[in-house]
Amino acid sequence: MTRFAFIQNLWTENLGIMYLSGTLKSQGHESRIFIDVKGADAMRQVLEYQPQAVGVSCTTGLHHWGLQFLRKIKASRPEIITIMGGPHPTFCPEVIRAESIDFAVQGEAENVVTDIAEAVEAGEDIRYLENIVHLDGDEITINPLRNLIEELDSIPYPDRSHYDRYAITKREGSKNFICGRGCPYRCSFCCNYRLHDMYHDKGRYVRYRSHENILDEIEEVKDRYGIKFVGFSDDTLIFNKKWLLPFLEKYKERIGLPFLSTVRANLINEEVVRGLKEAGCISCVFGVESGDERIRNEVLIKGVSDDEIRRTASLFKKYKIRFGTYNMLGLPGETIVDAWKTVKLNAEIRPDFPWCSVIQPYPGTKIHEDMQKTLGKHIDADEIGASYFTASVVDNPHIKQLENLQKWFHLAVRVPLLQPLIRLFIKLPSNPLYTLVFQACYGWQLLRRSRLNLLQMFKYWWTQQGMFKRSGRKRRKK
């Protein structure tokens, strides 16, 4: 039996490590998830738990936090095996050079953590296991990836029990579920772009669970936690209509809870929206990304037309499903005129939740690759900020104004009368007032969309300040 501790730094359930914990426990190992946020005292709790291995789950930008946590673990208990997994080490295996990490893990990892646990138990060498990245002297060794898990139903359910220890996650009125893995699209701003290549000979990339497997899980969680609604975290839940439509019917019969989902405007038609509505869908989000069709489809490779966006919005209005849009500003080559097109298209379709970030060239994306080619050099992940809500390292001569517009985006869309004023504001230097405006709008959307109560909202905001910080990254010098 091997004892694992997984650490996350977000005040919400993390499906990735819940899956890992569920798998380890089903194989007779021990595992616990800890939340390391302000005031949660995770370090002491982890050390008291006495794990043999500690794993942090990191996206790029948050790896600074992960490294710091593992550094403290190593300082107190050098014999503990320290591991980093998640998107950051998957796309930046060079993170293994950090002294505090023994191993980095790339990609899907249920079978990898089981291999590690078994190797630890048997006293065998972890270095040779698939998906492992390790340092041999000064050389980085990246082992081959395991095949993707073909049969998703074979994966034990995510282990949600850990979150019962935290008042805020225990009382969450909703829980997230995932119906499949992999996305068939290769948008230039998303890491599925690279994952397609990494896994090209490792099995089917887009996979679905069976209806029964998902519904059994939701039913179990509903009975245990008395949740009020369900969230689907899938990249493209509605991609396969043959899978989707019967699923929605069964969901309505067996679960009957209101739910939220992400959709794609090019996959929407009346049959799908009617199906979603009848099954209990109360809110959907889809990517507009840019109001300029050329940027959306040639730079971002989204494959969604303006007409599809307008049609999707009008269908949601017709069926009274509230909807949000994902948008990005600061795109390569984007001008202020292009950016205002994004505001205008949103103002025209009137989303309930106009969501906007600044583009980050995350490793694993085409945008990152292209930017490296243009600059003729490697862009270090350490330059990228901890959040896509603050500032971007993308080379764009208008970036200051675009970052400012991102802060005012919600108001510019929801209150078009303010647009002339906002045009003036964004020319001024960025300042704390703009950040405050953004945080207030962000909080308002969370409150309405996720139905958090005020206390939960406050705690979330207080402990997640990292998501809003401009972070230590330096702006790229030309």
Ligand code: B12
């Ligand atoms: C839902 C989601 C969120 C949710 C919840 C995130 C969470 N931590 O649970 C919210 C909305 C809060 C969120 C926020 C952010 N997100 Co997000 N998110 C996603 C999304 C859509 C699905 C994640 C998911 O649940 N996948 C399903 C599970 C089963 O897979 P998984 O998480 O990859 O986990 C597997 C492996 O990675 C691995 N693994 C994961 N952790 C660990 C740890 C160890 C020790 C090991 C060994 C293995 C391991 O094993 C797991 C099981 O196989 C992904 C896109 C995607 N398709 O993955 C983006 C994604 C992860 N997010 C991304 C980003 C950028 C962010 C933010 C930084 C954005 C911001 N605010 O600025 C924040 C970071 C928040 C944080 N502290 O983690 C990027 C990361 C890119 C990168 N190169 O790092 C992604 C990949 C989207 C993209 N742009 O391509 N996100």
